Amino acid sequence: MLRDIQQAACAERFHRRGTERQKRLSSLSSLMSGAPVDPSAIEPVARQQERARLLAQASPVPPPTDLRDGRRILEAVVGRDDRLPRSFLPLGSRTADAVCRVATFTDMGELSLGTGFAVARGLILTNNHVLPNHTAAARGQVEFGFWSSALDAQHSRLALALDPDRFFLTDVRLDFTLVSLERRASDVAHEIFGAIDLLPQSGKALVGEAVNVIQHGGGGAQTVSLRDNVVVDVFDDWIHYTSDTDEGASGAPVLNDQWQLAALHHAAFEYPAANGSRIVVNEGARISSITSALARLLS
Numbered sequence: 001m002l003r004d005i006q007q008a009a010c011a012e013r014f015h016r017r018g019t020e021r022q023k024r025l026s027s028l029s030s031l032m033s034g035a036p037v038d039p040s041a042i043e044p045v046a047r048q049q050e051r052a053r054l055l056a057q058a059s060p061v062p063p064p065t066d067l068r069d070g071r072r073i074l075e076a077v078v079g080r081d082d083r084l085p086r087s088f089l090p091l092g093s094r095t096a097d098a099v100c101r102v103a104t105f106t107d108m109g110e111l112s113l114g115t116g117f118a119v120a121r122g123l124i125l126t127n128n129h130v131l132p133n134h135t136a137a138a139r140g141q142v143e144f145g146f147w148s149s150a151l152d153a154q155h156s157r158l159a160l161a162l163d164p165d166r167f168f169l170t171d172v173r174l175d176f177t178l179v180s181l182e183r184r185a186s187d188v189a190h191e192i193f194g195a196i197d198l199l200p201q202s203g204k205a206l207v208g209e210a211v212n213v214i215q216h217g218g219g220g221a222q223t224v225s226l227r228d229n230v231v232v233d234v235f236d237d238w239i240h241y242t243s244d245t246d247e248g249a250s251g252a253p254v255l256n257d258q259w260q261l262a263a264l265h266h267a268a269f270e271y272p273a274a275n276g277s278r279i280v281v282n283e284g285a286r287i288s289s290i291t292s293a294l295a296r297l298l299s
Contacts, residue, residue, distance in 0.1 A: 045070065
């Protein structure tokens with residue numbers, strides 16, 4: 001299965017990055033303890049500066065620290081202060097509106113479920129292994145507003161067909177598919193549910209930063225994995241983070257605390273920790289890499 005291939009590739013990358021990942025996390029721990037650590041050993045200066053710019057842009061008031069300084073940037077986004085502005089909740093709710101369950105049928109007639117989200121008027125982003133080709137998309141539909149399994153909440157659900165004849169683009173390596181909704185529903189869906197912007201800049205989530213995942217895990221009602229999810233590595237086209245995800249979460253948006261889209265979730269695997277417990281590691285394709293691929297494929 002395509003999902004199994006992606007999980008195996010995720011595990012290989014995680015193990016290959018072990019030494020470099022541990023160096024970065026150790027440097028971050030030392031910096032947060034007050035040791036004189038060069039912040040560029042944790043994140044490149046360009047990514048630090050872009051994160052500072054995005055943070056200032058999203059904040060209703062200027063941050064209280066000098067965000068031109070790498071140490072202060074990392075302290076601002078990695079510090080474990082769980083107090084967030086009240087706007088975090090309504091902004092998160094509005095972002096979650098744009099997330100949908102994706103359903104299609106395999107060639108064997110089996111139901112296949114995943115997560116997706118609107119990124120522009122009439123366009124849905126999900127994983128290649130959720131909608132691998134034109135045929136799977138033509139069989140598919142998305143369901144917005146599936147927030148509760150309770151019978152009294154069913155009125156909020158809206159199922160819409162996909163129309164790959166209007167637009168369909170997929171990439172196996174980065175594991176993404178961008179596909180159009182049926183024409184007659186595109187405007188209505190956008191007005192009701194909105195979209196999550198694809199920001200091309202690199203620097204939306206730094207090593208050590210908390211991220212949030214909105215998903216239809218197990219193909220069920222929408223759930224949100226909030227903040228107890230830490231970025232442990234960012235490299236090449238990928239971001240690794242700890243989070244609670246489930247089968248069916250494939251295609252979920254991975255977002256920072258300003259609800260800016262950092263990655264497209266696509267794989268997870270468990271590995272044994274030194275204390276005998278098992279740790280879930282997740283991998284997402286970086287949005288900066290996806291936007292670059294889209295630019296190449298559409299040029």
